[in-house]
């Protein structure tokens with residue numbers, strides 16, 4: 001960034017205009033890289049996909065015990081980011097209260113979690129609009145008005161049940177197939 005603020009110093013054998021042009025190109029490339037960070041996350045994850053025969057068998061086991069209420073982690077399952085969120089009692093209440101509202105993609109909160117494990121919400125972390133990875137899995141990230149996740153690409157907002165509440169996303173964050181193996185362990189896939 002310091003480069004962009006400093007005046008260019010022409011090399012003895014090159015014209016000032018040439019150096020300025022070169023620096024401008026460097027700046028443009030820098031700006032492109034900054035804007036592109038969000039967009040390249042998904043293709044990078046996707047490119048780590050194993051072969052199809054491995055995919056067919058793959059599953060991901062997650063130890064839930066270190067995840068405290070209010071916290072979430074991201075794990076990779078079949079090359080996709082999956083959000084594993086330990087919801088607080090307030091977040092569960094908010095999700096249940098919204099069951100009665102007219103939702104863009106109607107689903108009750110209970111239908112999106114496992115019975116007896118209301119505090120755990122497991123969703124595929126890919127925006128259903130155009131595939132960006134929404135923000136909000138880290139507590140320091142913006143979560144949007146509904147307290148779930150916020151997609152910075154076009155402003156879709158998801159609630160604490162992973163249901164879309166606002167923006168162009170047409171559907172809720174999908175719940176992947178998973179099962180509890182004891183109270184503090186899940187197997188996704």
Ligand code: FES
Pocket residue numbers: 127128129130131132151152153154155156167168169
């Ligand atoms: S990709 Fe998320 S709102 Fe467009």
